[in-house]
Amino acid sequence: MEKKREIARLLAKKYHTLPVPCLDRLAEVLVPFKTRKGTKLLVEGQVQDYLFYVEKGLLRQYYFKYNKDLTENLACDGDVVMCLESFLRRVPSALLVEALENSAVWGIAYDDIQRLASESYDIELLYRSVLEHSLLESQRKADMLRFEPSHVRYRRLLEYYPEIVKRAPLVYIASFLQMTPETLSRVRSGQL
DSSP, X not given: OHHHHHHHHHHHHHHOOOOHHHHHHHHHHEEEEEEOTTOEEEOTTSBOXXXXXXXXXXXXXXXXXXXXXXXXXXXXXXXEEOOHHHHHHTOBOSOEXXXXXXXXXXXXXXXXXXXXXXXXXXXXXXXXXXXXXXXXXXXXXHHHHHHSOHHHHHXXXXXXXXXXXXXXXXXXXXXXXXXXXXXXXXXXXXXX
C-alpha cells in the first residue's frame, strides 16, 4: 500500500495537491501494470478503461492509416496517457498504447475516478487538472504540427521532452513529428 500512496502523492504533486484522506482514497484504487517491452495496454477497438500514469518507462500511442503505423504520442516517466475520446465517452479506441520499454504503469479505472471525483472536491480538481493538462498538450502538439517547420518542431521536442528524444527510437520520433526518418536525420544534423 505504501507504493500506491507514493504514486498518489506523485500525481497530486503534478496536478493538484490532495489532503491525506484523499491521497489514501486515490491510492486504494490504483492498479499496477507491470509491462514488458512490446506489451499492448490498449488495442484498437477496445474501450480505454484506465487512465494510465507512467511511473517509469516509455509508452507510445499510435494508430494505423493507409497501412502505416503513425505515432500520436510518446510518454515517459511521470506522464499520464489516455485516449481522451475513448476514456471519456466510453467508445472503442482508434489508438493503441504500447510499452517501448519495460515499464511500471499505474491505472485508475474510469468508474473509480468518476466515483471519487463525485465524493471529493479535491479529487475532482485533480481529475479536472489531469484532463486540462491532456487537452493542452494535444493543442500544443496540433499547433506545432500545423504551424511550425520541421526543424522548429524538433527543437521544441528537445526543449519540452528531452527524455523522449534520448529514449524513443528515431522512427517513432519522426512519425510523432510528422516527418520522414530521412528528414529527421537532416534536421538533427543541421541540414534543415
